[in-house]
Amino acid sequence: MTYISECGYCHETQFTGWYSKSAPRDMYGRIDRDYSDRRPVAYCSEEHRDAADALRESAAAAAVALGELLVEAPEWLPPVNQWEAYEDGDTWSLSASFRGADDLGESVRHARLQKIAAASGRPIEETGGIVRARFAWHGVEAAVWYLRPSKQWVTPDRCATCPTALAGTGTPFVRLGEGDTEAPVICLPCRDRMQAAWIASHDSAVSNLPLKVVAELNDLRARLAGMANPPRDVFLAMYDGAEPELFTTVEAAREFCDDVAKIDAHGRYWDWTVNEFGVHLQFWAHPDDDRPISETSGSVTALVVQGDEVRPVNETLVKAREAAAGMLAADTGEHRPMWRVIITDSESPTGVAPVCTAEDSGEHHVIADFPGGPIPDPEGVYDCCPDPQFDTYSTILAPYLVELLNADTEGGEVA
Structure with missing residues (x-):
């Protein structure tokens, strides 16, 4: 018998005349009439009947x-x-x-x-x-x-080292380290300046500065060699689209950036601030209350010139290095440990940690139950490994930070 009812497979109400293959049948192979009169589960097509079975x-x-x-x-x-x-x-x-x-x-x-x-x-x-x-x-x-747990990162309102607004603005930024609120978040221009400062702090890398600046520094060193009381600082003024210039005073360097900013201003106001790295940053300011709106790309970096060496002036960095050395001595037993890249919960080599110096650490850093036999695990983290261990969430930034930290280690012990 065919009824209008709900199909037992697709659950749509329509003509249903097919029953399970296990339904009782009469001597002629037809569905038993008493069985069908009880209105059992039926199906709208033979295909749906077979799928349900x-x-x-x-x-x-x-x-x-x-x-x-x-x-x-x-x-x-x-x-x-x-x-x-x-x-x-x-x-x-x-x-x-x-x-x-x-x-x-x-x-x-x-x-x-x-x-x-x-x-x-x-x-x-x-x-x-x-x-x-x-x-x-x-x-x-x-x-x-x-x-695998995931984290919801919180974007701060402003860059950690300059007044550039971040949250809700679409401004590109990078996060340094792990933690949803503790990790510093900086804009890309600040990241580039940090890298430039690191490059300038290494004698062998001074040639990576603009050729014009390198030539002026060489000339300045030659002139300072014959002076009884040579000036300690020079100031590198930079602004996107303009050639970098060296000045003997910070005021002159700022004035250079101010002159370039006038071209980009179009009626806007600007002011200056100094970040924690000692870099002078120029920013666009609100006309009513002078609060920072965004960067202009103008900056002034102080450089110390001593003989053949050129390095940025950064007293904050010196103090931070001494504080970090004290913390690392407590955690690892060394003021300046060597560092390595580690695999974190992201299952990628995005983390950074001190090299494990525990006794027989090579025997511990092994995946013992790996198919085919134990294998070394140089990027793994085990109970013997010292702190701090943090995730950069970047396979590019992690090895870069390791190189920076190891270069600092190779520079010598903290006094």
Whole structure:
């Protein structure tokens, strides 16, 4: 009999005249009349009837596979919290979360799932922060997974080293270190100035300054050699679109940037500030209350000229280096440890940490249960590794910071 009812598969109300293959039939092979009169579950098409039957069979197979897993799990399967059977399209599958995954490092968690991937011949999947390894068990699809935590970063209102507005402005910026509020956030021009200051602080890298500036510095050094009381400082004035200039006073250097800013002003006002690195920064100011709006790209950096050496004047950096040396001595036993890149929870080499100097550290830095045998883990973090350990969230910035820190270490001990 055909009725108008809800299809047992697609759940749409229409003519339903197909019943399960297991429905009782009469001697002629027709659906039993008494059975159909009771209005059992029916289907709108033969295809939907067959799909529903297959789904019931899949559910039964999943139950059998789950029982086998609970009785005797394979040795390559890590401990799980609990197994769940769920409907996955036209079939039933099994799923479980990796027990204790939150207490393990990313490299260890990944290595455990890699055992499943090696046994099943399928790659590890990652979707929306869920890391999953799939396998088949007694013909039923199963998976073990763990959730990789994500962080919601907070963008501050302004750059940490200049008055440039950041939040909601679309201004590009970089974050130095980890932490949602503690990590300094700076705009790209400040990042470029920090790099320029680092370059200028190394004798062998002075040639990376503009050729015009290098020529003037060489000429200045030659002239200072014959003076009884040579000036201690010179000032490098820079403004996008203008040639860098050297001046003997900060006032003259600022005046140079002021003259260039007049061209870009178009009725706007500007002022100056000095950031924590000792760099003088020019900024556009609000006409009513002089509050900073954004940078003009003008800057003045003080340089100390001593013989053949040129380096930025940065008393703040000296004090910061001494404070860091004291902290590192307490954490690592050394004022100036060597540094290395580490793999963090992001599963990428984006972190920075001191080189582990614990006794027999080479024996500890090993993934012991890696498929195919133990392998060294030079970028891993273990209980023997000293603090601080922080994430830059950049595979480019992490090795750069390591090079900076190691260059500082090789410069000598803090007095």
